[in-house]
Amino acid sequence: MPKIYSSIACNVDTNILQATLPLFEAEKVQAIEWSFDTLYQHNQIPDWFAELLQAYGQENRLIGHGVFFSLFAGKWTTAQQEWLDRLKKLASEFTFNHITEHFGFMTGEDFHKGAPISVPFISSTLALGQDRLKRIQNACNCPVGLENLAFAYSLDEVKQHGDFLNQLIEPINGFIILDLHNLYCQSQNFSVAVSDLLSLYPLDRVREIHISGGSWTSSSTEPEKRIRRDTHDEAVPMEVFELLEQVIAQCPNLNFVVLEQLGSGLITEESRRLFQEDFLRMDDIITTYTNTIPPENLFLPLVPFDISSSPLQNHLLHTQQTELSTILETATNYQQAQHLLRSSSLANSAWQVENWNSTMLETALAIAQKWQHGFN
Numbered sequence: 001m002p003k004i005y006s007s008i009a010c011n012v013d014t015n016i017l018q019a020t021l022p023l024f025e026a027e028k029v030q031a032i033e034w035s036f037d038t039l040y041q042h043n044q045i046p047d048w049f050a051e052l053l054q055a056y057g058q059e060n061r062l063i064g065h066g067v068f069f070s071l072f073a074g075k076w077t078t079a080q081q082e083w084l085d086r087l088k089k090l091a092s093e094f095t096f097n098h099i100t101e102h103f104g105f106m107t108g109e110d111f112h113k114g115a116p117i118s119v120p121f122i123s124s125t126l127a128l129g130q131d132r133l134k135r136i137q138n139a140c141n142c143p144v145g146l147e148n149l150a151f152a153y154s155l156d157e158v159k160q161h162g163d164f165l166n167q168l169i170e171p172i173n174g175f176i177i178l179d180l181h182n183l184y185c186q187s188q189n190f191s192v193a194v195s196d197l198l199s200l201y202p203l204d205r206v207r208e209i210h211i212s213g214g215s216w217t218s219s220s221t222e223p224e225k226r227i228r229r230d231t232h233d234e235a236v237p238m239e240v241f242e243l244l245e246q247v248i249a250q251c252p253n254l255n256f257v258v259l260e261q262l263g264s265g266l267i268t269e270e271s272r273r274l275f276q277e278d279f280l281r282m283d284d285i286i287t288t289y290t291n292t293i294p295p296e297n298l299f300l301p302l303v304p305f306d307i308s309s310s311p312l313q314n315h316l317l318h319t320q321q322t323e324l325s326t327i328l329e330t331a332t333n334y335q336q337a338q339h340l341l342r343s344s345s346l347a348n349s350a351w352q353v354e355n356w357n358s359t360m361l362e363t364a365l366a367i368a369q370k371w372q373h374g375f376n
Helices: 014-025 036-041 047-058 078-093 123-140 155-172 180-190 194-198 238-250 269-287 315-330 334-342 358-371
Strands: 005-009 031-034 062-065 098-102 144-147 175-179 206-211 215-218 226-229 256-259
Touching: 005 014, 005 269, 014 269, 031 047, 031 256, 036 078, 047 062, 078 123, 098 123, 098 206, 123 144, 123 155, 123 315, 144 155, 144 206, 155 175, 155 180, 175 180, 180 194, 180 206, 180 226, 180 238, 194 238, 206 238, 226 358, 238 269, 256 269, 315 334, 315 358, 334 358
Parallel strands: 005 031, 005 256, 031 062, 062 098, 098 144, 144 175, 175 206, 206 256
Antiparallel strands: 215 226
């Protein structure tokens, strides 16, 4: 039977390490998820952290999570090739159970200063994403998955997300990270039941679940409405724990449940205590569930696939992404952003900017302008 491991997103971050140390000492952490591409902040991996990675890797309980690859970037960049080269090297040094990345493309010119933003769900972006996933799988030679995105511009986009993810991973027989807080955000922001959202996802493709916290922001376009943001800086809401209890039995190939929180949200003793309590609550939910269904899918390619010598590119998409990034990072308010979008190359296109929810465009501005200062 596939065991479900209680896991922590663990990186070289003092606040994260101080929060997780008591859990490691109590031998509660069964697996770790490492955001391997945040290494740009360090000249090299500290020896003690490398030993930790090796120890979990030897037990097949080390999972790698990418942040910066920018899967749907229309233009192939040197940074993306370097990302793949680095992944290949790391995969030869550490034993990853699997590798995952975020859905979307990164705004901003600086590779590490951009926000993950969605793309149109059309055949050309599907082909682009499939090309990139093949390259990731070829570099790491282990199962590869994609995480569902918290942000969406419209309810139609929310409803199509699960099916589009399923199509993306099909050529490599990949899997989905089901981020439950991301679903919670969409449920709150678009007033739709989480159960309705779950029905739109191929839950047999879920190999990993994320739980985390976030924050509420106000809206100037709809003052009576609060927007839920996936900021990873607060404790896990009770609704997300309830959702974990509900969904865990619906995912026959589930192998890892990961608690995530940024180090910037773990500065105080109180925040670290709440993090530890969240982990123990998560672990209780996992240990009370007994999986009696044999694994149906190892999520390795079922048939060999071809990779073109030159990465697929989409110059129109690149132009539109560049325009969108500039607008999101420089517009002073929603009204100006809306005006600029309707006079840009995104107008009357597959992006459907005319149908974007005003509060979500306002949120996109906040996300992009925050990320200009880098991931933290």
